[in-house]
Amino acid sequence: MRHALILVLCLAMTPLAAQQTGTPEDIEEGVDLLSEGARRLLRGLMGEVEPQMQEMAEALKEWNFNGIGIDDLGQYHPPEKLPNGDIIIRRKTPLDVPMDDEIEI
Template structure:
């Protein structure tokens, strides 16, 4: 009786690897199918976003083409530091080099 149980147990253990290969292959194919579905979903999401954003970006590009940048009266943006926000909320844009080399007068306030 002990030999029969041992024999059945050993046969079961030997059969397990062959049975285990099929679920692993199924898992691999399920994983691959899931990744394909996620990839397709991400592609559709991005296509939808591009479809919504593209007309607005074209409108913005058209508006920028029509905008008159000469009215800004800024010669060269590289002559200015990036804008700074002060603690009180004011925003200032400083020149990198003063427009003229003259020193401020005594009654002028330098910012």
């Protein structure tokens, strides 16, 4: 009787084992749907953020770097924070100091 019960259980489970979890085409279609959803989400976010980015770009164009002594941002390294909390911005090439004929002692 015990062997018959085990045989019935094994035969009942064989259709479950024979079922496939998904064909490669189904998996590929799922990946395509996920990528399309992500694309739509990012496009929607860009549509919401774009006006603020345009405003920020205009504000940065109007900002006067000459008033603070910076003529071209490309001539400077990124800001560094020192251990004491100071923030410095180093030049990539030091300024040329005009040399006079006289030497100060």
